[in-house]
Amino acid sequence: MKKNVLVTGGAGFIGSHVVRHCMEMGFEVVVLDDLSGGFEDHIPEGASFVQGSVTDHELVTKLFNQYKFEYVYHLAAYAAEGLSHFIRRFNYNTNLVGSINLINESVKHKVKCFVFTSSIAVYGKGQLPMSEDMTPEPEDPYGVSKYAVELDLRSAHEMFGLNYVVFRPHNVYGENQNIGDKYRNVIGIFMNQIMQGKQLTIFGDGTQTRAFSYIDDVAIPIAKSVEIPAAYNQVFNVGADKPYAVNELAKVVCNEFGVSPDINYLNARNEVLHAYSDHSKAQKVFGEPTGIDLAEGIARMAAWARKVGARQSQEFGQIEITEKLPDGWAIGKSVTV
Secondary structure (H helix, E strand, C coil), X not given: CCCEEEEECCCCHHHHHHHHHHHHCCCEEEEEECCCCCCHHHCCCCCEEEECCCCCHHHHXXXXXXXXXXXXXXXXXXXXXXXXXXXXXXXXXXXXHHHHHHHHHHHHCCCCEEEEECCHHHCCCCCCCECCCCCXXXXXXXXXXXXXXXXXXXXXXXXXXXXXXXXXXXXXXXXXXXXXXXXXXXXXXXXXXXXXXXXXXXXCCCCCEECCEECHHHHHHHHHHHHCHHHCCEEEEECCCXXXXXXXXXXXXXXXXCCCCCEEEECCCCCCCEECECCHHHHHHHCCCCCCCHHHHHHHHHHHHHXXXXXXXXXXXXXXXXXXXXXXXXXXXXXXX
């Protein structure tokens, strides 16, 4: 008999890839997604889809009662670190309270493992390379909400025996990314701008560095973790090792599309200047990564992006604080990164 699993955010970028790998593992997958950042056509054929939010505790309870999930993969979130300063209520309701709804039901229904996608945003700045034995010091509400869920999972394990696996991915890119989201995912934003014949926009001078991670190096370990006992009740950084400056990234993306970089540098925003992680712990448990480097990963994503075409930039309509809002993030302003 196949095992029922829940994937929240399964119509989104990372979630849709996790769904595909779970189905390849023989699971019966139920996707819960409100389609605020995902697309129904990203959900692999054969998965059951329920449109709704993790913040709807009555719906969450109903699904757990109906399907008796063996495993829960929680990827639903609004993952915009910089914007989270200006949408604090929305951030905590969506990313923290929504997660608690799932943890409550997982405890009640004796779920065997709860897999949570956290973020390197929990580390804050000045801790390089970021490693799991460091004490997190998140600097934005998004990172705070993610770390709070990590702490709650540890508490739920100690109190009720709920097993969990926490992943801290970073700067993930690839097919199915929402390239129309102007607040996050710089590679998708660059591609969307190029396909619309617009300037690339960069906050600051472009020397900030990130280790951009191709989707398979993240989604595969997440999906497989429930079948690896050594992963249980552990935290893992997951993603690429080599950091690139955003200026370098712009050149790689432009080269793939056959255009010369035309960059509009905007005022720097409040963000960590350099961020990359140590992945030795994950490699011991999950094995070596795919070996797909930035150029190959960009080529794969660009081929997909050309097929789906440019998408209209999306405005976030629930900004709560407008003071110090970065350039281009006010309603009706141009796409930024």
